[in-house]
Amino acid sequence: METARILLGIVWLAVVGSGWGAGSGGLTTSLSGTSHSAPSFQTSLPVPSRISITSSSSRTNVRDLLFRHGSRGFSSLHSFEMTERVLNIARAEVGVREATGLNDGKRVEEYLALVGLPKGHPYCAAFISWVFKKAGYDQPRTAWSPALFPKERVVGNSSRDLSSLRFPRDEGKGLVFGIYFPGLKRIAHCGFVSQIKGDWIHTIEANTSLPGSREGDGVYARTRHFRTIRCYADWIGKGGVK
Structure with missing residues (x-):
């Protein structure tokens, strides 16, 4: 279940964060040239501390993170589906x-x-x-x-x-x-x-x-x-x- 939460968290970042970056102060996004801070949140997901997901690289980064941290998760999700x-x-x-x-x-x-x-x-x-x-x-x-x-x-x-x-x-x-x-x-x-x-x-x-x-x-x-x-x-x- 922990691995599944990791995967869901990563996918969430990919979907809603196509133009977002993750930094030490929480998530920030740029809308109409203005920088806005998204609410900080606490999570138990052991996601790497420095993740940068941008519109040009989000798919690559998410793919790399899934392969690096989610191989067991793929197996668990496959077993659940089957x-x-x-x-x-x-x-x-x-x-x-x-x-x-x-x-x-x-x-x-x-x-x-x-x-x-x-x-x-x-x-x-x-x-x-x-x-x-x-x-x-x-x-x-x-x-x-x-x-x-x-x-x-x-x-x-x-x-x-x-x-x-x-x-x-x-x-x-x-x-x-x-x-x-x-x-x-x-x-x-x-x-x-x-x-x-x-x-x-x-x-x-x-x-x-x-x-x-x-x-x-x-x-x-x-x-x-x-x-x-x-x-x-x-x-x-x-x-x-x-």
Whole structure:
């Protein structure tokens, strides 16, 4: 967030300061041959102390500052944009229902077809793959929910140890969550995290129902307690967008 504020501050200077200069006494601008002082302001942005942005060089200076101070910001802003893209695609699918309750129906069969399966198969992981495909990602492509949680993409295990979470408790949007089923001895259901609020995970998931079954009848927006989630995987930050 700090980097994003830096970038916004720099862009603001570029937009409103095409004829401005930044000096030790605040911002000054020349209008009709008269020099005017813009109000001084305090900011926590760690912008370099001497910045001169003029109409002839503002684009060059802003570009140089962005590359010098904002490379991490570009990455953060890109991840934010991609997270919103992925979640918006997933949200648009909420309300999709099976045709006969047998993992079928036009849209459900589209999810399954992406991973090479006909109707009748579980499709929670196929839905995840379909959403990422629509968002422009070339991975993941699987109908097997455990395959969504390779070691290099797992960012925490909230059901056993909160300290293992490698993201703030109130963040995590866009992560893929996995639920472990002891009877099957594996992750057997998955979905998207749309928001985390305290102990509760707001989700978008397929092949489920309002009670939370892994053999439900469509795509739902649900709320789950964090202790019901075994692990989270990040496919947005490392997803290999085309």
